[in-house]
Amino acid sequence: MTITEEKHEKKDHIIEIAEKLFSELGYDGASTRLIAQDAGVNMAMLNYYFGGKEGLYLAIFEKRIGESKLQLQSLNNEAISSFEKLNKCIENYADKMMANSCFQKIIYREMSLTQRSSVTDKIIQLLSENALEIKKILLDGIANGSFAEVDVDMLIATMFGTKSYLINSSQMASFLIGKDITDPKVREEEVKPRLKDHMKKMFKAYLTKS
Amino acid sequence: MTITEEKHEKKDHIIEIAEKLFSELGYDGASTRLIAQDAGVNMAMLNYYFGGKEGLYLAIFEKRIGESKLQLQSLNNEAISSFEKLNKCIENYADKMMANSCFQKIIYREMSLTQRSSVTDKIIQLLSENALEIKKILLDGIANGSFAEVDVDMLIATMFGTKSYLINSSQMASFLIGKDITDPKVREEEVKPRLKDHMKKMFKAYLTKS
DNA sequence: TATCAATAATCAATCGTTTGATTAATTTTT
DNA sequence: AAAAATTAATCAAACGATTGATTATTGATA
Incomplete structure (x- = not known):
């Protein structure tokens, strides 16, 4: 397993957790602290990986839209x-x-x-x-x-x-x-x-x- | 026109504005400041009339449910x-x-x-x-x-x-x-x-x- | 004057984000 | 291959901004 795969697995894991929390609590209801906590990563990693909360939100759509087209x-x-x-x-x-x-x-x-x-x-x-x-x-x-x-x-x-x-x-x-x-x-x-x-x-x- | 009627008219007006903003922006998206501003009242009046944001939110349901039963x-x-x-x-x-x-x-x-x-x-x-x-x-x-x-x-x-x-x-x-x-x-x-x-x-x- | 209505100013709490520092991993150099 | 240099990943702490709520004060009404 290469490093990049590990990284992507971690990113995907964050996206997965975020998708669940967003769906249950709404965009505003799901705080970055909660998402980071549930995903088991530091809060700053959300910005490091996705550039912010909105970036993480958009990443969910990018992923799902990509799957859908396939x-x-x-x-x-x-x-x-x-x-x-x-x-x-x-x-x-x-x-x-x-x-x-x-x-x-x-x-x-x-x-x-x-x-x-x-x-x-x-x-x-x-x-x-x-x-x-x-x-x-x-x-x-x-x-x-x-x-x-x-x-x-x-x-x-x-x-x-x-x-x-x-x-x-x-x-x-x-x-x-x-x-x-x-x-x-x-x-x-x-x-x-x-x-x-x-x-x-x-x-x-x-x-x-x- | 009595005072209480004026008060109720003002309350109803706030509820009306709040309902519109909640529907367009969501619960978290519609801040109390914006609601008060659009309704043309002071922010503190929301707490004075409804006891808070959640109270105002509930007041919308009370009103609509009451109308519905009629x-x-x-x-x-x-x-x-x-x-x-x-x-x-x-x-x-x-x-x-x-x-x-x-x-x-x-x-x-x-x-x-x-x-x-x-x-x-x-x-x-x-x-x-x-x-x-x-x-x-x-x-x-x-x-x-x-x-x-x-x-x-x-x-x-x-x-x-x-x-x-x-x-x-x-x-x-x-x-x-x-x-x-x-x-x-x-x-x-x-x-x-x-x-x-x-x-x-x-x-x-x-x-x-x- | 006493009660209610309304305002501006202010409160503590929480938000998303950023920072500086530290560790881990990779590349380059010798 | 060993050491040095560079990059990536992670963290705790703190930032400024905004939130809902509250206070103290003023104006109106009866």
Whole structure:
């Protein structure tokens, strides 16, 4: 193991801890002292590595955005039906959402703020790729007669909204379902399959021509 | 005009300004100095009236919760079909959401935090009434054969999620729709009717037995 | 005059950041 | 290979700024 790998491992570890704390406590709520303490490093290291709190915050986005681009496989080129494309999309985003729920929380909380445009631009850039991919699938499906003519934008809002509601309003959702969905096991074994099943069925019912 | 009325008007004005700033900047982002300045009062008056920043924050919830209970008309007693009840629900919450989008932002941002349980309890109590009302309508509709047997909890997540997505992720939604939905005129004349129409049609398609 | 309302000035606490010094690691020189 | 020089990593301490809150004081009202 080389030195640089150790360094990057330490940086990644700090990013990992920071992502968790930011998602739980918010940007202002997660102090640099707490982050450094939980990560087991000296406070000054945050500035040494990332140039400051904001730099650390941005590093989280850089990392996640980089990962996202790697796994973004365009479904539009595959020779499958529109319904199959849609179902694959639903599967993909349900899996993604459960994998990094901390980052999802940060994203949607950040987006709800009016200011802080340096990161919101990145967020919109990140999410818009996914959104436009879905939009294309829906519009193509309508154009080739597979889907009924629905309000595509609102349907995307439903898709993203349902997902983000389960993650960001997890306490309320837990109350509704009657189980603690912040528990990763519950999320994986119950919420995720129920969400997938629900979305597929509802979209199919809504998009099937009558 | 009596003194107490003047005082209450001033208090309400502070609450109004604070609600706007909290929704735009977050709890920590909206400093007491800024709130006092925008409200046109001295900083010490916030503590004088509300006992502190947290007291002012709670006062927003007290006011909104109080208003909410007044206009909570139970649809379950009316002698209309399950579909009509559901449509009325959709209308109600779409109207409500547009009326106080600032408070909605605060609520969902607050709920996404893991801590600060003093207000989250109130939020859950506030939202659960609406959620349970919808849940009852859906379960009744299924029981009397009006609705297909769907995942009720996930459907509620869809209803709340779609709504909160348009409000909390308004920047992303604006990008999708191609218009600035933070503009009240756009929200009222375009987003609201489209949301209502979308929800009604989708729910009908999904809940109608095949 | 006595109570309430409102202000300016000030408080202690916490924030993110920076500093100077020290140790560890790497490179260069002999 | 050994010693010296240089760079990177880490630390405790302290910085200035800002936060929410409080005080002392003044003005208004009844």
